[in-house]
Amino acid sequence: MWRAARKISKAVFWLVTPWRMRERLLFLHERTVRNERVKALAALLDKERLRQESLRRGASGAASPPVLDLFDTVDVLEAAQLPPEQVFWAPVHADAVTNREAAARFLLDALRQREELRDRFPGALSEPGGGGLVPWLQSPEGQQSLGVTPEDAQHLVSLFSEDFAARARQFFLVSEEIRRVLPHGLLPSGQRSLFRWFLQHGLQASDLGLEEVWWLFLQARENPRAELRLAFLFTPHWQQNFPDALTVFGWSRFADWVDKTYGAGSVSQRLAVSSDFLEPALQIRIAYLARTSWRDEHPDALSNTKAALGLLQWLESSEDAQIGPEARAWVAGLNGRALIPDLLKPTVNVIGHFCYPSGLRVSVEAMTEAMASAGVRTCLRDIRTDARDDPQHVRFDGLEAGDITIIHAQPEPFFSEAYARADLVERMPRTYRIAYWYWEFDSIPDAWTAHAAQADEVWTATEFIARGLRERLSVPVKTLFPGVTLAPFQIRDRAYFNLDADRFTFLFTFHMMSVMERKNPLGLVRAFKMAFRADEPVALVLKTSFGDRHPEQFRALSEAVAGFPSITIIDQVLSSDEVLSLMHTCDAYVSLHRSEGLGLTMAEAMLMGKPVIATGFSGNMDFMDEENSLLVSYERVKVGRPIPPYDAELEWAEPSVEHAAQLLRQLYAEPEWAREVGARGKLSAQKKLSLESAGQRIAARLNEISVLRRSAPAPDLP
Structure with a gap:
């Protein structure tokens, strides 16, 4: 009765609002498409689950799917079950290679269509430098063969500056529902199903380009052995069942299991012994940790030179070690005495x-x-x-x-x-x-x-x-301070960030995910407005990110700077290189935080020689003082209201806007003094924040833990 009444009222509403019919029909169509995709995905996963279950039962009809032939158009379309225009792109001519997308599509077309090119560069997409492809692209021979100019070739070469398939691979890794069923998705036995998922579902759910997906699958086809290694390293239940899989002691058993579980051909480049996945000392360490019998026989093998040598000799000569002849021969070929320092290394x-x-x-x-x-x-x-x-x-x-x-x-x-x-x-x-x-x-x-x-x-x-x-x-x-250092970064001018080159510029960087109220950019805006007129040649840059995830706070910040053109908000994710480059372009750094655990950006600015104005409270006071920086006075106050994850009764600082305004004005008015403050801060930060001293302190504590663990249960450690 209730449902019927609801349907009638909805029908009446539709009749009296005909101008919204197009919108409703579009909504219904999109909902139908979404529902069909959900059903198709469920069917795909169910089919793969049933296939794996049949393999586990040893059913006579269980078979591996045919290996996807990425160079056979008919087979690719059958796997994707989509029309050609959703699987392939229009041919890209050489004169259209003007950006990364076009360059990738042009190069992928060349590899798919020219077998002699694949034969010459079998590791084109999976080896460093394209397995020789990059120098060939830079050569007159390569450019003539592809019909591209030297300028076009540079676009092709730029594809190899990083892993072009990385975003597609990462999207697969974060898609947990898919990985539960298809952890082998990039192995030969799983590519057909995973390819269909990427094209029917993955592209719609991500901002990936079709060329990124194709690059990933062609890359996986070139080196299935490497894909098996990665699949193991990022599939926890494989690691749990075969902890020593990537060692000479466990590889064969693991490879056999993968073939039986996911279908013959999953391990297409079979080796009886795998000795190159990990360095020798790490292989022995991992196998030792995986085998109770080894640890019982040689309990001090990872902490004592004599015991370590005894382990190696035992592996080489004793049947009690229970290792295969290939592994025994591998151990015999090692230089044990030379290996032991690496085996015992913390x-x-x-x-x-x-x-x-x-x-x-x-x-x-x-x-x-x-x-x-x-x-x-x-x-x-x-x-x-x-x-x-x-x-x-x-x-x-x-x-x-x-x-x-x-x-x-x-x-x-x-x-x-x-x-x-x-x-x-x-x-x-x-x-x-x-x-x-x-x-x-x-x-x-x-x-x-x-x-x-x-x-x-x-x-x-x-x-x-x-x-x-x-x-x-x-x-x-x-x-234990982690240490702070400035990574190498590219020197850029202010024009790169759309900033005025002729203004004395203050910078504050913060993350919207780190609670804007704590970072207190609004207090900084008030101090800046108090210190300067809108027409003075001075600027404040507020660098943040993920404003879209905190619309209310970001709107408050935007409203605070409205009508004051000398304040710029940069809301985007920059690379760490770009963030340091932005800091380098500015004259001074300011943080009117209410509380900080560490104050990393202040430390970085000091190391860069920038004068730093900061609230004289909380974690930054471990490395800041009146001599190396400009500390803003404050009062301790309660947070006052719940600001997740902070309770209302917690206390933080309320920095003095007036004092901050005075310091801002003084730095701007006395540039020579500002440079002196920055120089003192740099010298102080280099002494207090060095990675070397941090590393020595951390290593000392780690050594204490190791020594005490060997002599007492872990809970008794001080």
Whole structure:
């Protein structure tokens, strides 16, 4: 009855509003298309599940799908089940190669259509430099063969400056529903189904170009063995079942299983022994960690030279090691004494945001570089956030080969999901686990205590954060600054950023995801307006990103600067190179933050020799003082209202707008004094923030942990 009445009322409404009929019909059509796509996707996945189940049961009718022939138009169309115009593009002529998209399509056409080109450059899309293709493109012979000018050839060469397929691969990696069924999607046995998914669903759900998808599949076709390696490294249940798969000790068993599970031909370049996936010392370390019998027989093999040599001799000579003849021969061919220092080298696993454009990425990169400077080897894994991450997730492919793991991720929202988002299985029994956390207050949320229970100790960057953590946590809390350095960056002029070259320019950079109220750009805008008239040759640049995700706050910021043309907002994701380049173009850096865990951008500006004005409160006070920077006075106040993730009762600073305005004016009015402030800040920052000293402190603590773990249970560590 109720449904019938609703349908009648809807029909009546449609009759009295005929001018909206076109809009309604379009909506109904789009809904129908969406529903059909959902059904098609479900059917595709169900078909693949049934095929794999038949293989597991050993059913007589179970068969591998025919390998997708990317050079056969009929086969490609059959796989895609789409009309040709949605699978192929119109031919690209040489004179149209004027941008990356056209260049990619032109080159892919040449490879698909010319077998002799593929034979000459079999690693064109999968090897560095195109396996010789790049120099050929730069040569008169190559240009004449393709009918392109030297200028056109440069567009083709530019495709190889980075992995052109990276965005398409990353989209596959973040599509968890697909990967659950098609972890082998880029192997020969899975390409047909994955190709259909990309063309029917993936392109509509992403901003990928068709040429990026084609590049990915042709790249995978060139080197299926490399694709199997990547599939293993980013499929946790494979890692769990075959922890030593990429070693000479476990490869054959794993390869056999893949063929039986996903279909014959999944491992198309079969090798009885795989000795080149990982360096020898890492292969032995991973196999040792995977085998209880090895550890029982040689318990000190990864910490003692004599025991390590004993392990190698045992592997070579004893049947108790239970390894195949190929693996035994491989061990016999090693120079054991030369290998042992590498086998015993301190190794730490680091799981962090290596691809998320944020201060967390800068921090984890600095920490990793600092440890390298101190001789600590690291196995790195990236924690995925969303599809907007830099498409470099597969570059961070380290397994949990060390006995200590640093999880460099905030307690919320990703700490408890760090392994899953890193596509990494947790080693069992688990490693000694260190949480590296930032916070902006001197007290922490109650929920953090539960997250701390997953760690053996917590590290943080500054004493400001450490004090709050120690008050609430029962595990050890250590202050270990990650170090700060300026990565090499391109020098650009202000015109690149559409900024006026003739104005004294102040800069503030912040991330909208880091809570705008805490970063306090509105207070800075008020101070700037108080310090300067609109017609003075001075400017303020507010560099932010992800304003679209925080429309209310971004609207407030836009309204605050309206009518003041000397204030510029840059709301876009710039590369780290561009961010440093922007900082280099400006005359001074300003932060009227209410609280900071560290204050990374202030540290970077000081290292660059820029005078820095900043609130004299919180984490930045670990490296800033009255001698090396200009500190703004403040009052401690309560937050006052809940601003997730901050409670109303927390306290932060309210910087003095008047004092900030005075300092802004003074820097502008006294440029020589400003340069002196910047020079003092640079000298101070170089001493306090160096990666080398940070690396030595981190290495010392890691050594303490290792020594104490060998003599006492981990919970008893101080």
